[in-house]
Each structure stands twice: as C-alpha cells, then as structure tokens.
Amino acid sequence: MWSYDVDITTLAPTMVVVTREPDGRWYVTFAVDTANPPPQPHTGHEVGVDLGLHDFLVTSDGQRIANPRHLERKSRNLARYQRRMARCRPGSTNRRKARAKVARAHRKVRNARRDFPHRTSTRLVRGADIIAIEDLPIANLLRNRRLARVISDVAWGEFRTMLEYKAALAGRTMVVINRWYPSSKTCSNCGYVLVNLALSTRRWTCPTCRAHHDRDLNAAKNILAAGQAVAREFSGDACGADVRRQGNSLPRSALNQENPPAKAGLPDC
Structure with a gap:
C-alpha cells in the first residue's frame, strides 16, 4: 500500500x-x-x-514469487474449529466461542489474501517504469471445478486491479497483453511458435535456434517484448498492434476492439 506523510488533523473526514x-x-x-x-x-x-499457480508470478528478469496458498495453509485449523463448533449445542456459550474462533480463522485468511497482492503490486510498481501483464480469462478459468478453489485463493483479479490503480498513481505505464497472444509457445530468442505445448511441459527447446526455455520465464520475456512494442506504438512507432494497453487514463491501441489470435512472433520494427 502507498504511504506518505499527511497531517490528519488538517483533514475533514467526508x-x-x-x-x-x-x-x-x-x-x-x-x-x-x-x-x-x-x-x-x-x-x-x-x-x-x-501469472501462474505454482509460482504466483515470474518476471522477465528472472524473479519468482511463490504462490503463498493462504487457504491451503489455514484450512486444517479452519476445519478443526468448524468441527468443534458443530459439536456444541446451539445457543450455548461454548458455541458462541467456537463461532468466534472460526470467524478469526477466516479473518486471518482474508487479511493474508489482501496483504500479499498489495505488497507484490507495490514492489512491481516501484521497481519498473513499464509493466506488461497478460489478460487472463479469470471468469472462464473459474468454471474448472478442479482449479476454481486454487484460482480464487491466488486472487489474480484483485492483484491486477491493485496493479492498475497503483501504476496510475505512480505515473507508470501498464500494458495488458491480449489473452490470445501465444507467450508460452513463442521462442523469446528467435520468435518461432510451437504448434502445441502441453500444460505439463515446464521446459522446452526451440527446434530452430536450439535455445532452452523455462516455460514461465520465456512467457514473461515475450510479454515484456509485446508490452515494449505497444509502448513504442504510442510514442510514434507503429508496432505491436496485436496487443493492447488498458486503463481509464491511458490511450488504446488500434485493434483493441477485437481479440484476434496473436501473430506468430513479434512484428519486425
């Protein structure tokens, strides 16, 4: 969260x-x-x-931030408190105390969920002038019953919202890459695009330039390159129209009205 010196005695609460x-x-x-x-x-x-589930995020400069899995770490205590409450007689003092313990456990999970994206987004905004991030279809991903709980716990949507308003306050440029851009399948070294890349494949070798890639790091590098292309486009260089830049106070790219599949590789500038 942002913090700066303000004399609250001079402010009138609204x-x-x-x-x-x-x-x-x-x-x-x-x-x-x-x-x-x-x-x-x-x-x-x-x-x-x-953004990911194993690592919450991987940056193009190689930084990895692990998924804290707040609900998974607290679920055992939460389940124990809920079982104790279920054994108490309704309306009793013990049930009221047990219900308070359950509420405290939920509060700790909720506060941890809020604190982590605040700290992570603030660190990114303070450390970079341009931040490029992928436009994930979170609503569609939540329909997967096997992943819905994990995706909800990791709070991608809340993280992106925080990143957007903090970037605007700090005067940073945030670029949102089209969700159809094949960032994981594109070689960040030569631009070759794989036909298929299974989700279980964490490392792969480019058949053209023989470069070895970590899936997430390679995707982050491609997302950065696409974001830089959009930044050049809005500074006068017509490049990077297959991705888009978002924000109420930010200009929009020429093709942001549609979401076509991204072209193979980055456009030559």
Whole structure:
C-alpha cells in the first residue's frame, strides 16, 4: 500500500463508518479528500509478468514469487474449529466461542489474501517504469471445478486491479497483453511458435535456434517484448498492434476492439 506523510488533523473526514466483525473486533473507517501522491522517480527498468499457480508470478528478469496458498495453509485449523463448533449445542456459550474462533480463522485468511497482492503490486510498481501483464480469462478459468478453489485463493483479479490503480498513481505505464497472444509457445530468442505445448511441459527447446526455455520465464520475456512494442506504438512507432494497453487514463491501441489470435512472433520494427 502507498504511504506518505499527511497531517490528519488538517483533514475533514467526508465519511465515517463503524463496523463490528463476527469475531468481535470493532473497526472505524473514515475517508478524506487529499491530493494524489507525487509520481515515483523513473527507474529505467521495464518488466513483463507471467501469472501462474505454482509460482504466483515470474518476471522477465528472472524473479519468482511463490504462490503463498493462504487457504491451503489455514484450512486444517479452519476445519478443526468448524468441527468443534458443530459439536456444541446451539445457543450455548461454548458455541458462541467456537463461532468466534472460526470467524478469526477466516479473518486471518482474508487479511493474508489482501496483504500479499498489495505488497507484490507495490514492489512491481516501484521497481519498473513499464509493466506488461497478460489478460487472463479469470471468469472462464473459474468454471474448472478442479482449479476454481486454487484460482480464487491466488486472487489474480484483485492483484491486477491493485496493479492498475497503483501504476496510475505512480505515473507508470501498464500494458495488458491480449489473452490470445501465444507467450508460452513463442521462442523469446528467435520468435518461432510451437504448434502445441502441453500444460505439463515446464521446459522446452526451440527446434530452430536450439535455445532452452523455462516455460514461465520465456512467457514473461515475450510479454515484456509485446508490452515494449505497444509502448513504442504510442510514442510514434507503429508496432505491436496485436496487443493492447488498458486503463481509464491511458490511450488504446488500434485493434483493441477485437481479440484476434496473436501473430506468430513479434512484428519486425
């Protein structure tokens, strides 16, 4: 989250909300109108981001951030508290205490889910001037019953939302790559595109240039290259029209109205 010095005694709250959570904790939330923080200084660094389930994300410069699996780590305690509550008599003091423990367990998972994407998105925004990320079809992926719980726990959509508004506040450029762009199947060295690449294949060798690729790192490099092409396009270089740039305050690419399959390799500039 962003933090900067503000004298709250000089601010007049526009709204105050007092809430009590099921575990008994009270919270006071107030909103104030204040100026946006100054843009972050330029870093001269650009990064492509490939999101996943084994690793939460892999960046084009080789950084890997593991999937924290918050719900999976807390599920054992949560299940134990729920069993204890089920054995208590309805309306009893013990049941009320057990229900509070269940609520506290849910709160810890919820807070961990919020904290992790905040920290990760802030680190990316502070470290790069251009951030390229893939447009994942999250709603479609959630229809997979085997993966829905894991995808919900990893919170890709919330992470992207945070990344978008933080990039806008910091004066960064965020580029969203078309979901049909074959970032994993394209060789980041020569541009050769594989016909098929199974999800279980984590490493592969390009049959043309014989370069060895890690699937996620290769995808992140291609996402960065496509994002750089869009950035050049909006600076006057007509290149990279098979991807799009998003954000309310950002210009749109020429072909963002449709989602056609991406071309093999990156366009030559």
